[in-house]
Amino acid sequence: MALTTPRTSPGTMELLPRRQMVFQRMLDTIRRGFERYGFVPVETPVFEIADVLLSKSGGETEKQVYFVQSTGSLEQGHKPDLALRFDLTVPLARYVAEHEADLAFPFRRYQIQRVYRGERSQKARYREFYQCDIDVIGKDTLALAYDAEMPAVIHTLFSELNVGPFRIHFNNRKILLGLFEGLGITEADQRMAVLRQVDRLEKISLEEVRSALMGEGLGLTEGVANRILEVVGTHGTAAAVLGFLSALKDRPDVNPIFRQGVEELGQVVAALRAFKVPETHWSINLGIARGLDYYTGTVYETFLTDHPGMGSVCSGGRYDNLASQYTKSRLPGVGISIGLTRLFYVLSEAGLLKDGPSTVQVLVTQLDPTLLADYLAIAAELRAAGVNTEIQLEPAKIARQFKYADRAGIRYAVVMGLDEQAEDLVTVKDLVTGEQTRIPRGDVVARLAALVG
Amino acid sequence: MALTTPRTSPGTMELLPRRQMVFQRMLDTIRRGFERYGFVPVETPVFEIADVLLSKSGGETEKQVYFVQSTGSLEQGHKPDLALRFDLTVPLARYVAEHEADLAFPFRRYQIQRVYRGERSQKARYREFYQCDIDVIGKDTLALAYDAEMPAVIHTLFSELNVGPFRIHFNNRKILLGLFEGLGITEADQRMAVLRQVDRLEKISLEEVRSALMGEGLGLTEGVANRILEVVGTHGTAAAVLGFLSALKDRPDVNPIFRQGVEELGQVVAALRAFKVPETHWSINLGIARGLDYYTGTVYETFLTDHPGMGSVCSGGRYDNLASQYTKSRLPGVGISIGLTRLFYVLSEAGLLKDGPSTVQVLVTQLDPTLLADYLAIAAELRAAGVNTEIQLEPAKIARQFKYADRAGIRYAVVMGLDEQAEDLVTVKDLVTGEQTRIPRGDVVARLAALVG
Numbered sequence: 001m002a003l004t005t006p007r008t009s010p011g012t013m014e015l016l017p018r019r020q021m022v023f024q025r026m027l028d029t030i031r032r033g034f035e036r037y038g039f040v041p042v043e044t045p046v047f048e049i050a051d052v053l054l055s056k057s058g059g060e061t062e063k064q065v066y067f068v069q070s071t072g073s074l075e076q077g078h079k080p081d082l083a084l085r086f087d088l089t090v091p092l093a094r095y096v097a098e099h100e101a102d103l104a105f106p107f108r109r110y111q112i113q114r115v116y117r118g119e120r121s122q123k124a125r126y127r128e129f130y131q132c133d134i135d136v137i138g139k140d141t142l143a144l145a146y147d148a149e150m151p152a153v154i155h156t157l158f159s160e161l162n163v164g165p166f167r168i169h170f171n172n173r174k175i176l177l178g179l180f181e182g183l184g185i186t187e188a189d190q191r192m193a194v195l196r197q198v199d200r201l202e203k204i205s206l207e208e209v210r211s212a213l214m215g216e217g218l219g220l221t222e223g224v225a226n227r228i229l230e231v232v233g234t235h236g237t238a239a240a241v242l243g244f245l246s247a248l249k250d251r252p253d254v255n256p257i258f259r260q261g262v263e264e265l266g267q268v269v270a271a272l273r274a275f276k277v278p279e280t281h282w283s284i285n286l287g288i289a290r291g292l293d294y295y296t297g298t299v300y301e302t303f304l305t306d307h308p309g310m311g312s313v314c315s316g317g318r319y320d321n322l323a324s325q326y327t328k329s330r331l332p333g334v335g336i337s338i339g340l341t342r343l344f345y346v347l348s349e350a351g352l353l354k355d356g357p358s359t360v361q362v363l364v365t366q367l368d369p370t371l372l373a374d375y376l377a378i379a380a381e382l383r384a385a386g387v388n389t390e391i392q393l394e395p396a397k398i399a400r401q402f403k404y405a406d407r408a409g410i411r412y413a414v415v416m417g418l419d420e421q422a423e424d425l426v427t428v429k430d431l432v433t434g435e436q437t438r439i440p441r442g443d444v445v446a447r448l449a450a451l452v453g
Numbered sequence: 454m455a456l457t458t459p460r461t462s463p464g465t466m467e468l469l470p471r472r473q474m475v476f477q478r479m480l481d482t483i484r485r486g487f488e489r490y491g492f493v494p495v496e497t498p499v500f501e502i503a504d505v506l507l508s509k510s511g512g513e514t515e516k517q518v519y520f521v522q523s524t525g526s527l528e529q530g531h532k533p534d535l536a537l538r539f540d541l542t543v544p545l546a547r548y549v550a551e552h553e554a555d556l557a558f559p560f561r562r563y564q565i566q567r568v569y570r571g572e573r574s575q576k577a578r579y580r581e582f583y584q585c586d587i588d589v590i591g592k593d594t595l596a597l598a599y600d601a602e603m604p605a606v607i608h609t610l611f612s613e614l615n616v617g618p619f620r621i622h623f624n625n626r627k628i629l630l631g632l633f634e635g636l637g638i639t640e641a642d643q644r645m646a647v648l649r650q651v652d653r654l655e656k657i658s659l660e661e662v663r664s665a666l667m668g669e670g671l672g673l674t675e676g677v678a679n680r681i682l683e684v685v686g687t688h689g690t691a692a693a694v695l696g697f698l699s700a701l702k703d704r705p706d707v708n709p710i711f712r713q714g715v716e717e718l719g720q721v722v723a724a725l726r727a728f729k730v731p732e733t734h735w736s737i738n739l740g741i742a743r744g745l746d747y748y749t750g751t752v753y754e755t756f757l758t759d760h761p762g763m764g765s766v767c768s769g770g771r772y773d774n775l776a777s778q779y780t781k782s783r784l785p786g787v788g789i790s791i792g793l794t795r796l797f798y799v800l801s802e803a804g805l806l807k808d809g810p811s812t813v814q815v816l817v818t819q820l821d822p823t824l825l826a827d828y829l830a831i832a833a834e835l836r837a838a839g840v841n842t843e844i845q846l847e848p849a850k851i852a853r854q855f856k857y858a859d860r861a862g863i864r865y866a867v868v869m870g871l872d873e874q875a876e877d878l879v880t881v882k883d884l885v886t887g888e889q890t891r892i893p894r895g896d897v898v899a900r901l902a903a904l905v906g
Contacts (some may be wrong), residue, residue, distance in 0.1 A: 004508035006551035006779040009535055012498035014548070016555055017562065020494045036836050038813045038843025040861075041473045045465035045581050046499060046537075046567065047519075055457035063524050066500075068537070070571025071516050082462055084499075084521070095467070098459035102469055104857050106847055109470065114499065118523025128498050138847060145825060145846040152833065274829035326459040360491045372598060376727035380605065383489050390491025393598040394559055394591060404557050408493075 011119065011127030013341050018355045018409055023344055025356065026161060027112060030132045030338065033157040034110035037149065039134045042109040044091040046116075050083040053090060056325040064117045066127075084116035088133045088337070089322075096137055097326030105139035106146070126341050135335030137322055142332040144264055147298040147318055148271030150336050154302055154314050155277045157338075163347055165305040166313075168277075169285035172265045172298050173317070175245070176289055178258025179231055183224050192293065193218055198232050201287040202311075206233050232287040238269050241284040261297075268298055296320040300336060310346050314338045358409035361452040364391040365401045367417045374421060378414060378444060385445045387452055406431045412448060416441075464572065464580030466794050471808045471862055476797055478809065479614060480565060483585045483791065486610040487563035490602065492587045495562040497544040499569075500535040506543060507536065509778040517570045519580075537569035541586045541790070542775075549590055550779030558592035559599070579794050588788030590775055595785045597717055600751040600771055601724030603789050607755055607767050608730045610791075616800060618758040619766075621730075622738035625718045625751050626770070628698070629742055631711025632684055636677045645746065646671055651685050654740040655764075659686050685740040691722050694737040714750075721751055749773040753789060763799050767791045811862035814905040817844040818854045820870045827874060831867060831897060838898045840905055859884045865901060869894075 008014050015023060047068045054065065067080035085091050088111045096107060112132045119125055134153060136146045151168045158166045176198065180191050197212045206229055212218065213225040220228075234244050245262045248254060265284065272282065290299045297318035304310055316336030323331050347353045364379045366372070372393070379391040390410065392401050398415065405413050415427040424441045428448065439447055461467050468476060500521045507518065520533035538544050541564045549560060565585045572578055587606060589599045604621045611619045629651065633644050650665045659682055665671065666678040673681075687697050698715045701707060718737065725735065743752040750771035757763055769789030776784050800806045817832045819825070825846070832844040843863065845854050851868065858866050868880040879897050881904075882889045892900055 003780065004505055004778055006547040006776070007502060007505060008498055008547075008551070009500060009502050012500075014497055016552060017493035017495060020496060023496075024494055035812045035841050036839065038816075038841060040470035040812065041477055042468075042470060043473060043476075044467055045461055046569075047462060047465075047581075049460060049462050052457055052460060065524050066521050066535075067524070067527055068519050068521050069533075071518050071520070072571065074520055074533070080522075080527070082519075094459040094461075098461070099469060104861060106845075108843065116499075118525065128500075141847065143846040143848070145829070148829075149844070149846075156836065271825070271829060274826035274833075276830065276833045323459070325457055327456065359488045359493065363491075372724070373727040376598070376601075376724060377729065380727075380729045383609065386489065388488050388491055390561065391602070392559075393596040393602075394594065395596070408557060 009127070011125065013126060013129070013345065018358065019348075021359055021409075022353050022356060023340075026340060026344065027130070027132075029160050030157055030340070031110070031112060033153060033160060034112075034132075034134055036156065037108075037134070037153050039108045039110035042092070042095060042111045043113060044085065044088075044095055044111070046114070047082040047084050048091060048094065050081055052094060052326075053083050053085065056090070064119055066116045066118050085113075086117050087115050088113065088131050089135075089335075092133070092135060092137075093323035093331075094326060096331060097323040097329075100327060100329060105137065106142060107137045108134070109137075110134045124342060124345055126345075129339055129341035132338040132340050133335060135322075135333050137331050137333040140330050140332075142334065144267050144297075145271045147264075147268045147334050148275055148277075150298075150300060150316060150334060151272055151282055152275040152277050154300070154336060155281050158302065158314070163304060163343075163352060164307075166281065166302055167305060168282040168300060168302050168314075169288050170268070170282065170298060170300045171284065171286055171288040172261040172268075173289065173295055174257050174261030174264065174297060175231070175286060176261075178255040178261055179228065182253070182255035182258060183227055185220075185224075188293075190218070194220075194228070195289040198228070198287055199289045201232060202308075234286055238279065238282075238284050241286065242266055242269065245286075264297060290315065290317055294319050298334065307346065307350060310343075313343050355409060357411055359388055360390045360408065360410045361388045362390070362412045362414060362448055363401065363405040363408075363410045364389060364414045365398060365405075366392045366395060367398055367415055369395055371416060371418070371421055374416060378416070378426070381445045382414075382448060385449050387445070387448050402429070402431060412451060414444060414448070462580070464578065466579060466582070466798065471811065472801075474812055474862075475806050475809060476793075479793060479797065480583070480585070482613050483610055483793070484563070484565060486606060486613060487565075487585075487587055489609065490561075490587070490606050492561045492563035495545070495548060495564045496566060497538065497541075497548055497564070499567070500537050501544060501547065503534055503536040505547060505779075506538065509543070517572055519569045519571050538566075539570050540568050541566060541584050542588075542788075545586070545588060545590075546776035546784075547779060549784060550776040550782075553780060553782060558590065559595060560590045561587070562590075563587045577795060577798055579798075582792055582794035585791040585793050586788060588775075588786050590784050590786040593783050593785075595787065597720050597750075598724045600717075600721045600787050601728055601730075603751075603753060603769060603787060604725055604735055605728040605730050607753070607789060608734050611755065611767070616757060616796075616805060617760075619734065619755055620758060621735040621753060621755050621767075622741050623721070623735065623751060623753045624737065624739055624741040625714040625721075626742065626748055627710050627714025627717065627750060628684070628739060629714075631708040631714055632681065635706070635708035635711060636673075636680055638673075638677075641746075643671070647673075647681070648742040651681070651740055652742045654685060655761075687739055691732065691735075691737050694739065695719055695722065698739075717750060743768065743770055747772050751787065760799070760803060763796075766796050808862060810864055812841055813843045813861065813863045814841045815843070815865045815867060815901055816854065816858040816861075816863045817842060817867045818851060818858075819845045819848060820851055820868055822848055824869060824871070824874055827869060831869070831879070831894075834898050835867075835901060838902050840898070840901050855882070855884060865904060867897060867901070 066084040068082040069080035115131050213220045249259050249262045295317035299317035301312035302314035318334040322333050364375050379389050382389040413429040425438050426444050427438050429436045519537040521535040522533035568584050666673045702712045702715045748770035752770035754765035755767035771787040775786050817828050832842050835842040866882045877894045878891050
């Protein structure tokens with residue numbers, strides 16, 4: 001038979017086991033963090049009925065969807081009726097609408113699954129990637145204090161992920177929308193175009209944004225551009241920014257939406273302090289707009305201080321109504337999302353994710369084939385005591401077995417030869433320090449359980 | 454906008470959060486068990502390049518494949534070039550062949566992911582379901598003792614899954630193949646047809662199988678049918694069955710493959726005893742054939758004693774060469790697989806999987822909106838201490854908040870009203886016992902950490 005070259009589709013991430021362990025630890029940390037904050041797990045099928053998935057989507061998303069059909073459907077020339085999820089938000093909307101009667105609100109769910117985008121393949125752009133999402137969904141209303149819980153979760157997670165210093169930037173879109181409306185920018189397309197320019201502030205200078213706002217296409221007056229940049233360019237401590245906004249807000253000509261945005265922002269800041277999220281880790285950033293029209297209030301982005309070029313590693317926001325395409329119920333919510341595959345890729349490239357010790361803690365080596373029953377018994381005892389144990393059943397030189405364990409990140413090796421067996425002893429070798437200790441056979445479980453514990 | 458009815462594709466399992474927690478606990482138990490036995494994690498993309506995935510497959514599998522293509526590919530009228538994996542074995546073969554140079558052998562991997570089959574939808578048949586697999590892959594050779602490790606893993610897992618009594622049945626296919634060959638049943642199709650009849654022994658009587666073997670299509674003589682049934686119908690303790698086989702094996706006319714099968718079976722039994730797998734939990738079952746031609750030696754099935762109709766809940770076996778379609782390297786292996794989605798479904802239907810306590814351990818209730826900052830601070834402290842805590846930020850009657858917690862499976866509620874706050878006290882309520890205790894505000898973390906710990 002001619003051989004087929006084994007290969008994976010471009011745009012997918014497949015890891016060797018030791019890297020997979022690093023990835024898995026990040027997933028575990030995130031899940032533990034989500035559970036710590038009282039979010040409950042949801043998993044949805046990887047594919048949705050295409051009509052249901054795409055009932056609300058705009059053109060851009062639909063262009064990137066992966067459609068799915070069975071052999072039978074394909075052979076009969078049907079159009080595919082299934083599609084892979086492209087995010088976890090539409091499946092959440094479908095889930096909440098479908099199971100509404102069985103859920104208690106506010107509904108707090110976490111979901112950690114892969115999503116799929118039929119993007120053109122390029123470096124660090126994935127067609128399959130993990131999203132780690134939480135959302136709190138209210139029925140009719142959702143208290144603003146939930147908006148402060150999101151940065152608290154981000155703070156806990158990114159501290160535990162151990163990826164260096166980070167800072168959560170947040171804003172309230174009502175401030176921008178109210179500002180624009182007050183300045184006569186009321187048409188939806190124009191508003192989105194202005195938002196897009198504001199969003200570029202992280203990458204280009206204030207002057208360049210000013211030119212763009214006044215340039216062809218938008219054509220804002222210098223006065224209007226300056227009013228916008230005065231707000232979105234404001235930096236400083238939360239107290240200073242809130243002070244600046246309060247002063248603006250109290251001007252009689254100010255738009256009521258702007259005023260509401262400022263009030264909400266102030267309340268979120270107060271709640272954030274009550275949640276004890278240290279101010280070293282968050283800032284008000286009036287330049288955060290988030291592209292999506294979806295968001296209606298608080299919006300978040302998170303930046304790794306040492307890797308500004310990475311862009312936001314955890315984003316989200318408040319929305320007025322989750323599932324208007326599926327239900328008449330009004331379901332306001334707030335949520336955040338971590339794109340873990342890309343984060344893992346970028347951190348790996350930056351050398352920030354070293355291989356840790358293996359999940360395998362002990363290797364029971366094979367020195368003499370006639371002692372097989374002893375090796376099996378030792379492995380069985382270690383496993384029963386909760387020690388993750390591999391046993392080498394294939395005959396090989398002992399030096400090669402040590403080398404294997406070392407390369408695999410297994411720290412401890414158990415060795416027993418005929419002479420040791422005769423004396424009822426075993427040797428425990430620490431492959432990191434090189435230290436070897438002979439101990440009574442009967443002590444091996446207690447010793448190793450203590451070492452790995 | 455007209456509403457779209459929110460619904461999922463038939464053949465998928467989607468759970469409410471409390472059921473999802475039960476499922477998640479089973480997944481965690483299985484993963485922990487796999488890691489305890491020194492298996493390392495692998496995840497592969499949900500889709501493979503179709504030509505790579507299907508390079509070896511027979512007709513039946515291909516009929517059930519889900520093909521995947523992006524919007525662009527679909528619009529251009531291309532044939533799909535991607536397909537969802539239908540098991541974890543072909544992706545493993547592709548993975549090992551692709552990364553062969555970077556892997557150390559014997560390579561022990563676990564993989565817990567969903568697989569996809571475009572089956573006709575019917576009760577308890579899933580199009581998307583979890584498989585939980587382990588395999589040990591050797592390079593050129595793989596010691597037989599690894600075959601005894603699989604039942605040891607099954608024993609640990611199913612004991613910890615707490616699904617009632619179970620028994621692992623195993624056999625060695627060489628015994629059947631050698632037996633058939635010795636009886637002149639050498640043609641592949643005929644051999645498979647005989648194996649299929651033998652496989653029915655769990656469901657129909659010995660007499661019926663005898664008729665089938667002698668009936669149209671197969672047309673074996675009564676003598677040959679009897680010789681087959683004498684072997685596959687043999688029951689008893691491992692010692693008795695091995696004794697019976699040894700007596701047969703020593704007959705001079707016996708086929709060498711049969712003899713080898715008996716020897717291997719004896720060695721696996723000895724290793725199984727050294728692994729201390731209790732004999733109450735396993736049997737030699739000479740009727741186990743496993744449909745797949747893939748297996749070449751030891752084969753396993755696992756039955757829940759109280760649910761014989763469920764069929765095998767964990768199966769697998771030894772194979773000579775994992776990845777002959779991808780590499781010239783010879784890669785013998787042994788592995789097992791649990792189809793968790795179906796197992797979960799059947800156990801649920803049988804009422805064996807009760808909802809457990811929620812992953813959320815404490816609900817901080819809201820009695821007075823003016824105390825919001827106190828509630829946030831209490832939640833922050835509990836979470837920092839590792840207690841999974843939800844906070845109720847939406848105003849609601851306290852009785853409704855208790856009802857919510859009770860229904861959600863949250864055991865403890867923290868209550869603080871204005872009078873309690875004035876005295877620096879909080880109330881901790883146990884929703885299972887109904888007990889309420891007032892304790893100093895400063896003790897709340899220690900008290901709850903102890904209660905949930």
